[in-house]
Amino acid sequence: MRGKTIVQLLNVQKTFYPSGVKALKGVNLFLEAGSVHALLGANGAGKTTLVRILAGEIQPDAGEIFVDGRAVNFRTPKDAMRHGIVLVHQNLSLVEELTVFENLFLGREPRRLFFLDRKKAEQRVKDLSERLFLVALDRRVVDLSMAEKQKIEIVRALLFGARVLLLDEPTAYLSESEEERLFELLASLKRNGCAILFITHDLNQALKIADRVTVLREGETVLSEETSHLNVRQVIEAMGFRSSESPRVDVEIGEELLKVSDITLRSGKRLVLDRVSLSVRQGENVGLFGLGNDGQFDLLEVLIGLKKPVSGRIFFQARDITRLSIRERRRLGIAYVPKDRLREALNLEGSILENAMVNVYREIPFAKFGLLNWALLQDYIHGMLKEFQVETNSIMQPVKTLSGGNLQRLILARELFRGPKLFLACRPTSGLDAQVQHYIAERLQQLKSWGCALIATNDAEEAFGLCDKVLIFSKGRLKRTLYKEQLTEPSVLVSLVGEQT
Numbered sequence: 001m002r003g004k005t006i007v008q009l010l011n012v013q014k015t016f017y018p019s020g021v022k023a024l025k026g027v028n029l030f031l032e033a034g035s036v037h038a039l040l041g042a043n044g045a046g047k048t049t050l051v052r053i054l055a056g057e058i059q060p061d062a063g064e065i066f067v068d069g070r071a072v073n074f075r076t077p078k079d080a081m082r083h084g085i086v087l088v089h090q091n092l093s094l095v096e097e098l099t100v101f102e103n104l105f106l107g108r109e110p111r112r113l114f115f116l117d118r119k120k121a122e123q124r125v126k127d128l129s130e131r132l133f134l135v136a137l138d139r140r141v142v143d144l145s146m147a148e149k150q151k152i153e154i155v156r157a158l159l160f161g162a163r164v165l166l167l168d169e170p171t172a173y174l175s176e177s178e179e180e181r182l183f184e185l186l187a188s189l190k191r192n193g194c195a196i197l198f199i200t201h202d203l204n205q206a207l208k209i210a211d212r213v214t215v216l217r218e219g220e221t222v223l224s225e226e227t228s229h230l231n232v233r234q235v236i237e238a239m240g241f242r243s244s245e246s247p248r249v250d251v252e253i254g255e256e257l258l259k260v261s262d263i264t265l266r267s268g269k270r271l272v273l274d275r276v277s278l279s280v281r282q283g284e285n286v287g288l289f290g291l292g293n294d295g296q297f298d299l300l301e302v303l304i305g306l307k308k309p310v311s312g313r314i315f316f317q318a319r320d321i322t323r324l325s326i327r328e329r330r331r332l333g334i335a336y337v338p339k340d341r342l343r344e345a346l347n348l349e350g351s352i353l354e355n356a357m358v359n360v361y362r363e364i365p366f367a368k369f370g371l372l373n374w375a376l377l378q379d380y381i382h383g384m385l386k387e388f389q390v391e392t393n394s395i396m397q398p399v400k401t402l403s404g405g406n407l408q409r410l411i412l413a414r415e416l417f418r419g420p421k422l423f424l425a426c427r428p429t430s431g432l433d434a435q436v437q438h439y440i441a442e443r444l445q446q447l448k449s450w451g452c453a454l455i456a457t458n459d460a461e462e463a464f465g466l467c468d469k470v471l472i473f474s475k476g477r478l479k480r481t482l483y484k485e486q487l488t489e490p491s492v493l494v495s496l497v498g499e500q501t
């Protein structure tokens, strides 16, 4: 089945205005039927821009796109869809309050489907979902895991006849087992002749799953090769990175900063956290690891004050903070990076400056006697963005013009730059390229000399790479603690989750 070229891009270019950023300077790429292609590159290299062009969301300034050998010119996503090309976004586009079934038909010729062809449509969904093990169609999307949502997006694409599937960082929030299931699904689509292009920052994964990889660097194709001819080092070099070792350092353990006792959290009838107790001292970065949503993310929401536990107490530097507001907790030196960054951490309509300053503009020395010291504030923000390598032309730019990885850098910069005493973060390094992941790992090591971090994750590599100690969660319960000596490789974490203790 493999071989026939479905899509070909020649010298595609794109400049964004008014900033004048040249996102694509000349990209070449081809996609073959029955193959998986990985698109790699540093944050801001132009990956998302490229797939958005292919999906008809934005138009290139120059270059050519061929589908089945014929030149095409997509003005809207519908044009691309007509040729069977569909993009599954970096940030999923499902409507949380609707059911799976409703989401599957959202925005696509509803009249015909709902009034005339509903029976036929239902049958098709049923066939597809049986084949792909989709969750029950009447469930509401808000109750589903990230992996399930992703699958719905993919099924939605297939329903409308997709034969070229573009996936923008589909594994960024998946756990290992969810990832495996996604790749099984992709493999079966590949056997049916689909062409799949997926973006990832996990180079090992790319080389394992893909038949071919293309690397973008500053808007240009710098490498395009069959994976059988490549190793990780060659890819890292093409991206313009140096390979480096994990920076873990030991510091002396200091006072107890956080003590959590007997936290129980419910969501309706469901027990989300079941009498969780833990203690974290200055000088240690602690991972909260579970295979999926096992309560580790909810615990951080409780600690920052977003969710109210039904029982239990939280002490920060020996002070009971259980009843303090989010703002009061932040003032004490607690910082927080949520899991759903776009919705919870950013004002997408605002500028980079507005988003960068939210935590500090009301504080001394920036605000005094009710007056804002703009010059000082801008200097501070510039310094912060530079340190965390957030790539911007101007801080007045709308924040949504940043690439996915740069958005993530901005949030981390904002939360880490002030040197928090307690840093709470959900999946802090997901979406970051290898170079910046390494930089964040270093920052978290520095943090230990005055504070500590709690990292909630379902990615064993992340817990392993960032933490000195890992607490294993399963279904809302703290199952066991793994100390440094026991953290010999990431797979240890996964193997211990199922164990009864």
Ligand SMILES: Nc1ncnc2c1ncn2[C@@H]1O[C@H](COP(=O)(O)OP(=O)(O)OP(=O)(O)O)[C@@H](O)[C@H]1O
Pocket (backbone or CB within 6 Å): 016, 017, 019, 021, 022, 023, 041, 042, 043, 044, 045, 046, 047, 048, 049, 050, 391, 400, 401, 402, 403, 404, 405, 406, 431
């Ligand atoms: N709508 C836009 N307006 C202005 N600039 C944009 C817009 N979209 C992207 N850019 C800029 O184009 C460049 C490429 O961005 P793109 O999102 O394609 O990167 P990426 O390779 O997907 O990065 P990441 O790995 O961080 O997601 C970046 O400099 C980005 O700031």
Ligand SMILES: [Mg+2]
Pocket (backbone or CB within 6 Å): 047, 048, 049, 090, 403, 404, 405
């Ligand atoms: Mg992107």
